[in-house]
Amino acid sequence: MADHSSSVFSQIARAPEDPILGVTVAYNKDSDTSKLNLGVGAYRTEEGKPLVLNVVRQAEQKLVNDPSRVKEYLPIVGLADFNKGSAKLIFGADSPAIQENRVTTVQCLSGTGSLRVGGEFLAKHYYEKTVYIPSPTWGNHPKIFTLAGLSVKTYRYYDPATRGLDFQGLLEDLGNAPTGAIVLLHACAHNPTGVDPTLDQWEQIRKLMRSKGLLPFFDSAYQGFASGSLDADAQSVRMFVADGGECFAAQSYAKNMGLYGERVGALSIVCKTADVASRVESQLKLVIRPMYSSPPLHGASIVATILKDSNLYNEWTVELKAMADRIISMRKQLLEALQARGTPGDWTHIIKQIGMFTFTGLNAEQVAFMTREYHIYMTSDGRISMAGLSSKTVPHLADAMHAAVTRGNMIIVAAYGGFLFVYRCHVSFLLEVGML
Ligand SMILES: Cc1ncc(COP(=O)(O)O)c(C=O)c1O
Known part of the structure; x- marks a missing residue:
């Protein structure tokens, strides 16, 4: 025993x-x-x-039927075609930042892994160690960033009274954040509230953040899932990239391609010059190598196959819209x-x-x-x-x-001054006020 x-x-x-x-x-x-x-x-x-998407089945079939495919390790930064396609997907095919080689994209383990790699990179190389996350937010955010070595604070986001955005609270809190602080933003379909800023509000957030030198870190776990349009759901991110400033984006293919367990995602860092972007990438490799060495091959190959083939891509957008609808x-x-x-x-x-x-x-x-x-x-x-x-x-x-x-x-009926008053209230309230 x-x-x-x-x-x-x-x-x-x-x-x-x-x-x-x-x-x-x-x-x-x-x-x-x-x-x-x-x-x-x-x-x-x-x-x-x-649901396994039909395009995913087709892409997998293509991969299986290709005898030239082998199971060698991917490079530390992942599959090149996947990284290229992912950057285009989130920033737009005609993004000047991509054309000017100012973006570095590394394949990571879905959205969570992308956030973690980005967090570790920032904790190691960025001067401001505070990250502001919305209140409330996805429960894993504070844990990911704390373990990455950042200090986590919150900014007001949701107003329970309106069940909508606490826009004034958000502006106030970001306005009071220290210069350079990192701000985690949900690109669309905020989890858990389902409340997103309007485009006009995003523009105000962008202006405030840029004027204070705050660093945007977008979490894009639902591109295409919110509105059914991949472009519409990336607009917040694209607004920030269009102004030429730095920006982080963590992408997940869990929901929009239904690749949950394949763990496919990407971290992109938009820099101001191509030279900085390539130096940033060299440091990202040093974050990734001791963490998991290199990312998995299969899921990224599925995504790259779909993103590269215009027929599969179009079919994907139809299937994605059907899920959103x-x-x-x-x-x-x-x-x-x-x-x-x-x-x-x-x-x-x-x-x-x-x-x-x-x-x-x-x-x-x-x-x-x-x-x-x-x-x-x-x-x-x-x-x-x-x-x-x-x-x-x-x-x-x-x-x-x-x-x-x-x-x-409980329904309470009371007579007063010749009038009959009918109230509906909860037992707990009656207990509290001593009526029961
Ligand atoms: C807001 C948000 N970010 C990131 C993720 C990461 O998911 P995954 O690691 O499965 O891509 C999720 C998943 O629920 C999420 O809701």
């Missing part, structure tokens, strides 16, 4: 589950047939199944279902928000209720993945949301 008490690891505390991936762990354990996973940001078909239609259906049930409150933010997620406004207690009573799984901040919904499951979700919102509501 092994003596467990003698293990050198016996003092190790159990770490908590990741708040997002832990939702799927809990979902998998649930045996109820009506269970619904709206936690993780992965696209599902109307039938609730994961299905998500937009889920938004409409959910709003209509809540309105049909007379669920109290204004739910129009569901169709105003964009991208994979809706930030419902449901609180942790309501989320726990929906999981317990309706077997619906989501993050405790009330974020739901619209991509995990289908026409069949919308009514179940609407029932659960309706029950969560109206649960504990």
Whole structure:
């Protein structure tokens, strides 16, 4: 019998589950047939199944059929065609920065790896070590940048009262950031709120940041997924690159090509001169080499095959738009279902928000209720993945949301001065004011 008490690891505390991936762990354990996973940001078909894009299947077939392909290591910076195509995709095919060789692009392990490599590079070579991230943001951002060696601060982004952008708060906080601070911006489809600045607001953000010498670091995890157009979803990034200033961009092909597990992404750094860009690239290699040596071949080959072939590229844009449109239609259906049930409150933010997620406004207690009573799984901040919904499951979700919102509501009727007053309020409020 092994003596467990003698293990050198016996003092190790159990770490908590990741708040997002832990939702799927809990979902998998649930045996109820009506269970619904709206936690993780992965696209599902109307039938609730994961989707492999047709263009991806075709590209893979092409790769398999090519006998000249070998499995040699890629260079440290990854596949050249993939890097070229990725830069064009995010900055635009006619981008002067690309034509002037001012951009260095390195293939990384999806969006997360691109952010991490960018973070490590900045911690090593940039004078200002503070990165400002929006509040709220994707839960991995603070961990990625802290572990990369940067100091993380937040700027105001979301206003719960309007369920929209806290634009004044954002401008104030960035206006008070120290000169040179790094600012993490979601290129489109902000996660978790689904709230994006308008183009006019982006222009104001750009002007403020450039006037203060703040360094933009775009996280582009949803290009094409928000509006259905690859160009429209890259406009924020392109505005910053067009002014000739420096800019970082982390791209992910997880969502827009459905290559989640292939871990395909890119980090691009736009510099002011070609010479600086090539020196930056030489240092990026020193960050990557001891981290994972070189990136994986297969996923990047799929992407490069699609980006290089105009037929496959066009087909991709059609498939991408279909995914975006299905998500937009889920938004409409959910709003209509809540309105049909007379669920109290204004739910129009569901169709105003964009991208994979809706930030419902449901609180942790309501989320726990929906999981317990309706077997619906989501993050405790009330974020739901619209991509995990289908026409069949919308009514179940609407029932659960309706029950969560109206649960504990009481109608109070009071007579005063010959008038009858009718109030609806929550039990917790009545308890708080001592009426129960
Ligand atoms: C805002 C944001 N950034 C980056 C990522 C990175 O994803 P991946 O590493 O799978 O590309 C995600 C994924 O959910 C995200 O939502």
